[in-house]
Amino acid sequence: MKRPTVREIAARAGVSQGAVSYALNGRRGVSEATRHRVVEIARQLGWTPGGGTHRHVRRSAALGMVVNRPAAALTGEPFFSELMAGIRRELATGSASLLMQAAPSRSAELGIYxxxxxxxxxxGVLLSDLRIGDTRPDELAAIGLPAVALGGPLGRSDLPSVWMNDRQAMRGVLEYLAGLGHRSVVRVAGPEPLWQTRTRTEAFVAAADRLGLANARTVHADYTEEVGADTARRVLTAKRPPTALVFDNDVMAVGGLMAAxxxxxxVxxxxxxxAWDDSVLCRLVRPALSAVQRPIAEFGALAVSVLRRKVDGGSVADTCTSTPVFAVRGSTGRVPRR
Structure with missing residues (x-):
């Protein structure tokens, strides 16, 4: 008999594909009545424990990560290099390895999973570049592949998140600028669909409102030096230019400095x-860039640690890294008199 698919079982049982995954793999997330109904329908369709559609996956020594970005964008991004350094550091403490693959599209990424x-x-896999309305968490649940999200928190019991406190960091940045007298601040953000962009935007808006920064606003870019520079030129040549620029990564910030x-x-x-993330780039330019120092290597290492526990059946939950800190350097000062 042909083995049934998750879709077929879900359709017959009148539940989601994720619920089928939970039921057949003995995971929490569905009621006992639903679990019993799903298992019984699956058996009727030809599923058998340990050899059917959702057999338990043997523990592999490898963890996976699919990156849906151009390779050139990754090689020039200090954040990614620091993230991988943390991942490798944690992997070195055990026998697991990392299998990383690039995908040209989200459909190709799901095919790899x-x-x-x-x-x-x-x-299990590390899920990166979370987006607003991201369907991948549900699709991974349906596949039955354990995962940990890089970013969040998502508040999902089936998908623990490892995250850095960007909200607190953004509040600190605006409080610092307001203390120097700045009232007109432009934030050059990353792509709008990204989860981390929205998180920072919400914190930026809330802090600006609380501090009375009526001329604080966000514009979106793409994390590259070229677009960061173009964006800086555009806002700095406007009729009412800002007195401060906050960039969502250090590559854009370097481009913005050169443009200014x-x-x-x-400056x-x-x-x-x-700048944001404080790679060595921030200390090589003149003046050196004031920057938010996020624990990126710790972020990568912690994600691997949480994923290992999840794959091994341990208890896992959303986990936050240590608090980002703000490094003051020569690129910031009191508001100019105009």
């Missing part, structure tokens, strides 16, 4: 600039 699960290639200086502006005498 299905193949990995079907072939028992990995025991190219316009003949002095920080004419405009203050703040």
């Amino acid at each position: 299905r193949r990995w699960h079907r072939e028992q290639t990995v025991g 200086q190219g316009l003949g502006l002095a 920080p005498a004419d405009v203050s600039i703040i």
